[in-house]
Amino acid sequence: MSALLEVDGLSVTFTGRRGDVRAVDGLGYALEPGAALGIVGESGSGKSVAHLAILGLLPPSARVDARALRFEGQDLLTLPADARRRLRGRALSIVFQDPTSSLNPLLPIGLQLSEVLEVHESATRRDARRRSAAALSEVGIADPEARLDAYPHELSGGMRQRVMIAMALLLRPRLLVLDEPTTALDVTIQAQVMELLQDLRAKHGTAIAFITHSLGLVAGFADRVLVLYAGRVVEEARTADLYARPLHPYTRGLLASVPRLDGDLTRPLAAIPGAPASLTRSSAACAFAPRCALADDRCRREAPPLVEHAPAQRAACFHAGEPA
Ligand code: SF4
Numbered sequence: 001m002s003a004l005l006e007v008d009g010l011s012v013t014f015t016g017r018r019g020d021v022r023a024v025d026g027l028g029y030a031l032e033p034g035a036a037l038g039i040v041g042e043s044g045s046g047k048s049v050a051h052l053a054i055l056g057l058l059p060p061s062a063r064v065d066a067r068a069l070r071f072e073g074q075d076l077l078t079l080p081a082d083a084r085r086r087l088r089g090r091a092l093s094i095v096f097q098d099p100t101s102s103l104n105p106l107l108p109i110g111l112q113l114s115e116v117l118e119v120h121e122s123a124t125r126r127d128a129r130r131r132s133a134a135a136l137s138e139v140g141i142a143d144p145e146a147r148l149d150a151y152p153h154e155l156s157g158g159m160r161q162r163v164m165i166a167m168a169l170l171l172r173p174r175l176l177v178l179d180e181p182t183t184a185l186d187v188t189i190q191a192q193v194m195e196l197l198q199d200l201r202a203k204h205g206t207a208i209a210f211i212t213h214s215l216g217l218v219a220g221f222a223d224r225v226l227v228l229y230a231g232r233v234v235e236e237a238r239t240a241d242l243y244a245r246p247l248h249p250y251t252r253g254l255l256a257s258v259p260r261l262d263g264d265l266t267r268p269l270a271a272i273p274g275a276p277a278s279l280t281r282s283s284a285a286c287a288f289a290p291r292c293a294l295a296d297d298r299c300r301r302e303a304p305p306l307v308e309h310a311p312a313q314r315a316a317c318f319h320a321g322e323p324a
Pocket residue numbers: 248249250286287288289290292293294295296299304316317318319320
């Protein structure tokens with residue numbers, strides 16, 4: 001099967017007063033149609049910036065380079081801005097963390113949903129309203145006709161996020177990027193939204209790139225997981241393999257910080273020592289070395305390459321899989 005999205009050697013650099021900051025450094029992955037990929041890392045790991053770059057949503061001041069950045073075979077780097085905007089509406093969609101800042105507070109949600117259909121598909125006002133109500137119903141919003149006239153502030157946080165998911169799926173995109181879509185929600189609503197996303201993926205065959213800081217959240221959702229640290233992929237594996245046999249010390253740290261119902265619930269959760277890496281770091285060392293219990297002189301001198309240590313499981317670590 002050919003890849004829906006192909007990312008190879010993606011780098012994003014911002015130039016500031018104190019020099020260049022490399023926010024994403026050589027990211028690569030391929031996403032098949034209908035697949036679900038989890039992209040996990042702490043704040044500042046580059047996961048959101050990378051996907052804003054893929055969607056063409058970064059400001060012109062950001063420098064985006066890649067060996068390949070293709071969606072359904074089209075080269076996104078050379079696609080004219082207009083064509084890319086059209087693609088973004090129809091074939092590629094994104095849902096952000098905070099639905100409050102994504103919805104216009106001055107317009108009823110029905111108008112905001114209908115506008116998507118009127119702009120991208122020249123739908124009539126009446127047809128757009130009918131389809132918008134159907135979209136709200138599909139994401140589990142009761143009495144959708146009446147809800148179309150509600151303003152964002154009249155809905156709960158969970159409902160607003162459902163509206164954003166409905167909006168993102170209106171044009172039946174082939175790829176949906178979810179950028180921490182449940183972070184602002186409480187855990188019960190979070191679980192409902194995750195279930196909804198699973199159902200919608202199964203129903204429409206939409207490929208999903210799920211960006212999150214929580215390995216726990218992608219456990220039952222993604223087929224494959226990329227773990228990012230300081231703008232680089234440090235581990236990549238099938239989800240089951242990653243949880244059963246994490247190879248990179250950072251992945252192990254993230255997993256140890258996830259609460260487990262089958263473990264000792266009185267034991268405090270483990271934390272990864274130190275602070276996330278500065279993005280202005282030297283690339284001539286492992287970025288995780290200052291926080292790593294296994295770090296040695298070589299780690300402080302050389303950046304480890306991402307290599308396969310087990311079938312379909314790659315890690316960027318000189319001591320991958322060794323006990324701490
Ligand atoms: S390369 Fe060294 S410092 Fe980096 S994660 Fe592996 S053991 Fe730790």
